[in-house]
Amino acid sequence: MNIRFGRGCLFVALLIAQPKMAEAHIVAARLGDFYAGALHPLTELQDLILWAAMGVLAGSLGAARGRWLVLLFPLGLLAGFTCGRAFSIVSLSPAADAGTILLLGLLLAAAIRLPTALLCAIAFLLAAMRGATNAGDLAPENDRLLFATGLACAGYASITLIMALTLAFRRADADSATAWRAVAIRAFGGWIAAIGLMMVGFAFAS
């Protein structure tokens, strides 16, 4: 009985010791590059911070101003991606990323009521910058079209979701500058600006 149990343990241990990839997901199939494009920005802290800050900024300005970004942000990513491939942009200066983080943080912290056109221009430029940077990490074996589509879809989903969450959090009655929800959004902006300021310093120091 004990010998059988020992043999059984040995057999199970040997089975576990030979793990293989499950291959159960489509990421390993021909649509894998779509997922690579969609997931790539989510693995970069710069993208996460900048996209979050942009979404919160647009959401804090209200649905009427922010809704343009649902279309413009993914388009900006595609434009940047195309330019990045065309002009072989590998990556932008760290100071540019840090400066953008600082700018978005300051705009949020100061609760400046940006005009719609300016908000759209900032969002498009930011998306173009990040699109070009993401294009720089595209491997030769990746399918460009699928990667770009994945990137644009991730941009669309992220910016829409973050704006919607901010709008829901802010609520209509949070227009007063001292309402705690408005203060929380501005404090978030202060945190973002602080991170950007340190990174600007670091970019110039290194």
Place this chain on the structure above:
Amino acid sequence: MTANGRKMSLRMFSRFSSAMAGLLVTQPAFAHEQAGTVGGLVSGLLHPLTGMDHLIAMVAVGIWGAQLGPPAIWILPITFPLVMALGGVLAVLRIPLPMPELVIALSALLLGAAVAMRLRLPFAAAAVIVAVFAIFHGHAHGAELPGSADPLAYGVGFVVATGLLHLCGITIGTLTRWPAGERLIQGLGVVIAVLGGYFLVLSLGAAV
């Protein structure tokens, strides 16, 4: 097979199974500091939490802000991280500040005393005091940034940890709405001031 033979086989199998189980549950040693984004984030998050002098001073800032009430209670959370980051930039640019450890200990002593005495300074004066201390605290944290595994992740971690400590202080400070809570907070202020004094004595001892 004899009884002794069975015993021998059983022992061999049990030892072999144990060895296999030991191999299968192996984990990386983590003998060194964590690397990459996670490493930077963790070290940034832990840096303000592992220094007791930083921790008590940050909580005291939040409590004092809550005691002072508007506009301090809502301006401090917005501007404090930014002023701290300014100190961090000075450290990153290798611009030294005079006697940083001593001033950080002094900040805990004075902020604790302000909480204990319910010191109600004009907002501008309180903001200047807090800003000066924030620059010194930020300098201490920022000095670690260039050497961290991921400077951006470290910055995120340190700002988030500081902000949460500050928020913790503000939450504690809301107890001032009740008389018993007010006394509790004043007692906490005394504890922070005493600890600050202890760190100040240590810093002076190290300086001498």
